Amino acid sequence: MIIKPEPSLKDLSYLIESSGLKPSDLLNMYRRMLTIRYFEETIRKIYHEGKNPFNMASGIIRGEMHLSIGQEAVAVGTLYKVRDEDVVVSTHRPHHHAIAKGVDANKLVAEILGKVTGLCRGKGGHMHLFDKTKNFACSGIVGASFPQAAGAAFAFKYSGKDNVAIAFAGEGAANHGTFAETLNIASAWELPLILVIEDNKYADSTPKSFVMSTTFHYQRGLTYNVPSYLVDGMDVIDVYSTARKAIERARKGFGPTLIEALTYRYVGHFEGDSEEYRTKEEVEMWSSLDPIRRLENRILRLNYADNEILAKLREEARKQVQDAIDFALRSPYPDPNEALTGVFA
Amino acid sequence: MKIRGIAQAISEAIKQEMERNDRIVVLGEDVTYWGAVFGFTMGLFEKFDRKRVFDTPIAEQTFMGMAVGAAAAGLHPVVSLMFVDFLGAGFDQMYNHMAKNYYMSGGQFPMPVTIITAIGGGYGDSSQHSQVLYSLFAHLPGFKVVVPSTPYDAKGLVTKALRDPNPIVVFGHKLLTGLPFLPFEGTEEEVPDEPYEVEFGKAALRREGNDLTIISAGLMVHRSLRAAEMLQQDGISAEVIDLRTLIPLDEETIVKSAKKTGRVLIVDEDYMSYGMTGEVAFRIQAKALKDLKVPIGRLAVPDVPIPFSEPLENAVIPSIKRIYNEARKLYQGS
Numbered sequence: 001m002i003i004k005p006e007p008s009l010k011d012l013s014y015l016i017e018s019s020g021l022k023p024s025d026l027l028n029m030y031r032r033m034l035t036i037r038y039f040e041e042t043i044r045k046i047y048h049e050g051k052n053p054f055n056m057a058s059g060i061i062r063g064e065m066h067l068s069i070g071q072e073a074v075a076v077g078t079l080y081k082v083r084d085e086d087v088v089v090s091t092h093r094p095h096h097h098a099i100a101k102g103v104d105a106n107k108l109v110a111e112i113l114g115k116v117t118g119l120c121r122g123k124g125g126h127m128h129l130f131d132k133t134k135n136f137a138c139s140g141i142v143g144a145s146f147p148q149a150a151g152a153a154f155a156f157k158y159s160g161k162d163n164v165a166i167a168f169a170g171e172g173a174a175n176h177g178t179f180a181e182t183l184n185i186a187s188a189w190e191l192p193l194i195l196v197i198e199d200n201k202y203a204d205s206t207p208k209s210f211v212m213s214t215t216f217h218y219q220r221g222l223t224y225n226v227p228s229y230l231v232d233g234m235d236v237i238d239v240y241s242t243a244r245k246a247i248e249r250a251r252k253g254f255g256p257t258l259i260e261a262l263t264y265r266y267v268g269h270f271e272g273d274s275e276e277y278r279t280k281e282e283v284e285m286w287s288s289l290d291p292i293r294r295l296e297n298r299i300l301r302l303n304y305a306d307n308e309i310l311a312k313l314r315e316e317a318r319k320q321v322q323d324a325i326d327f328a329l330r331s332p333y334p335d336p337n338e339a340l341t342g343v344f345a
Numbered sequence: 346m347k348i349r350g351i352a353q354a355i356s357e358a359i360k361q362e363m364e365r366n367d368r369i370v371v372l373g374e375d376v377t378y379w380g381a382v383f384g385f386t387m388g389l390f391e392k393f394d395r396k397r398v399f400d401t402p403i404a405e406q407t408f409m410g411m412a413v414g415a416a417a418a419g420l421h422p423v424v425s426l427m428f429v430d431f432l433g434a435g436f437d438q439m440y441n442h443m444a445k446n447y448y449m450s451g452g453q454f455p456m457p458v459t460i461i462t463a464i465g466g467g468y469g470d471s472s473q474h475s476q477v478l479y480s481l482f483a484h485l486p487g488f489k490v491v492v493p494s495t496p497y498d499a500k501g502l503v504t505k506a507l508r509d510p511n512p513i514v515v516f517g518h519k520l521l522t523g524l525p526f527l528p529f530e531g532t533e534e535e536v537p538d539e540p541y542e543v544e545f546g547k548a549a550l551r552r553e554g555n556d557l558t559i560i561s562a563g564l565m566v567h568r569s570l571r572a573a574e575m576l577q578q579d580g581i582s583a584e585v586i587d588l589r590t591l592i593p594l595d596e597e598t599i600v601k602s603a604k605k606t607g608r609v610l611i612v613d614e615d616y617m618s619y620g621m622t623g624e625v626a627f628r629i630q631a632k633a634l635k636d637l638k639v640p641i642g643r644l645a646v647p648d649v650p651i652p653f654s655e656p657l658e659n660a661v662i663p664s665i666k667r668i669y670n671e672a673r674k675l676y677q678g679s
Contacts, residue, residue: 087417087418089414118451119450119451120451120453121452122451123449123451124449124450124451128449130451130453130454131453132453132454135418137417137450137454139441141437141441141442144410144438144441144442147407147408147409147413147438148410148411148413148417148438148442149414150407150411150414151410151411151412151413151414151416151417151418151422152415152417152418153414154411154414154415155414155418155419156418158415158420159420165418177404177406178406178407178410181404181406182407182410184402184404185401185402185407185408342447342448342451342452343447343486343487344447344489344511345447345456345457345510
């Protein structure tokens with residue numbers, strides 16, 4: 001609906017089928033997006049506990065918190081069928097990517113809470129999530145994900161493996177020099193890389209209209225001879241069908257693809273954001289395009305599942321998130337002496 | 346084999362390790378035909394082709410970031426940072442990622458990356474192509490800082506670096522490279538043909554003495570040795586220590602020597618303040634204060650950029666004469 005008309009039921013089932021998706025895939029996508037949504041909403045709730053008046057250092061979760069509510073379709077659509085061996089490099093807003101990559105939710109929450117059972121034993125925190133088993137990494141530095149994913153793609157090409165690397169970044173990060181530099185080298189060296197821009201319209205508080213010379217970033221990719229697509233980031237099927245082509249192309253050795261997904265974050269840049277830079281009407285408009293509700297409606301209209309089944313999936317997702325929270329809450333903190341270890345391998 | 350200067354020794358070490366380990370690749374500007382300009386990768390292109398030696402675009406942040414990603418995915422990149430002065434263009438990927446990802450990931454992602462960079466002045470290249478800057482890296486947790494001064498050390502230290510799973514920066518001084526287009530103040534020496542390692546964190550006692558200790562690294566070791574010869578003619582017996590690696594630092598050797606001579610001069614081609622001289626002095630006083638006969642002396646670039654004009658450049662980079670004068674003053678001060 002953002003850039004393409006909402007398909008008729010007949011066209012929709014054709015689109016789904018031609019993307020190689022089965023009804024069960026749509027239910028899985030729905031389940032994953034819900035897990036992300038509940039995860040983020042629960043983290044948000046816990047984050048604000050003990051922060052009245054607002055103070056980042058108080059409460060159970062300390063520091064900044066960047067949530068991805070609204071952007072679930074981009075993560076799930078892109079990563080729906082990637083392998084554990086495929087590398088994902090994410091950003092300061094990484095939870096949806098991590099969950100979509102299959103990172104263990106228990107360890108994820110534990111890391112966000114600074115517990116020793118966390119992914120990084122409490123040394124990384126919410127912006128620095130790493131999971132070797134899923135080949136997932138992050139950086140809190142804007143624009144840093146592009147070259148790192150390109151490096152992993154380089155390693156795959158060098159080793160003759162048909163894995164791919166995926167860099168996520170916001171539309172603000174794509175104004176960084178690393179974006180242009182990475183497009184250039186990935187194209188020149190035909191690296192198995194997919195660059196995914198999540199265009200949520202604002203770089204922190206700065207509307208893209210004030211800092212971007214082009215309306216979209218995919219235009220920039222074209223000048224580097226990188227196939228570049230604009231997709232509806234609020235439509236998981238649209239994201240998936242494009243990502244699938246990009247991933248296949250990369251696996252076959254034909255080089256990188258740029259995907260720009262138009263999306264929106266329903267919450268502030270970080271928790272505590274007063275959001276003066278955008279209007280309530282705009283948030284409402286984008287809320288009407290909620291990617292989860294949209295998928296739910298399609299599932300029902302296509303008769304892939306009934307309300308009862310969907311309710312069961314919602315319940316499962318809620319429980320998974322609650323279990324992860326409980327696990328993290330009852331986990332111990334690291335021994336302070338651990339701070340002085342592990343600088344060198 | 347006889348090797349003149351550190352450049353050939355470094356490229357020899359890389360070549361031999363590349364033969365042993367196919368995970369090693371070379372990335373950087375002009376690393377093929379030009380051997381990274383200062384010769385650190387010379388001969389590798391001829392032997393390994395573009396399959397393992399990659400000329401990158403002039404885009405430091407991106408090829409440093411690629412080294413991070415490639416290391417995480419199992420390679421051991423050798424990255425040429427042509428001049429250390431260019432670190433600003435790629436530093437975020439180095440200090441915020443390469444040096445931290447192992448720690449931040451709770452030990453999941455070691456970062457076996459060997460950066461080789463050219464340092465130093467003394468040949469008229471001015472403020473943006475003559476710096477040393479190793480103290481910046483030594484200040485940031487996560488880097489090992491290697492400063493070879495001889496061909497033997499250069500080969501052994503780089504071999505060691507290429508077998509180490511951590512980010513290591515090798516600082517090769519341009520005036521020690523032995524290349525025909527630069528002045529040469531280094532040595533020619535017999536270097537074993539076979540690969541060998543020189544341990545990190547073990548300083549070399551380059552000259553034994555009893556009256557004072559001169560501590561330095563890189564080019565300054567050679568200038569300190571020449572100053573020590575001059576001091577000898579005055580009847581002053583100077584001990585000269587080559588740190589070899591700033592991280593890890595061989596505290597034991599420097600403290601032992603300070604206790605023995607009671608007088609310490611630290612000579613550094615990096616900037617003076619908040620740098621190597623202050624750090625080494627602190628370590629010594631913490632363990633040998635009572636043995637010191639005079640306050641520790643230091644000689645470094647006096648907190649100004651390296652100027653262009655020859656007399657100006659000579660006025661800031663420690664020379665043999667100035668090391669000699671400082672050492673004499675220190676000795677006579679007791």
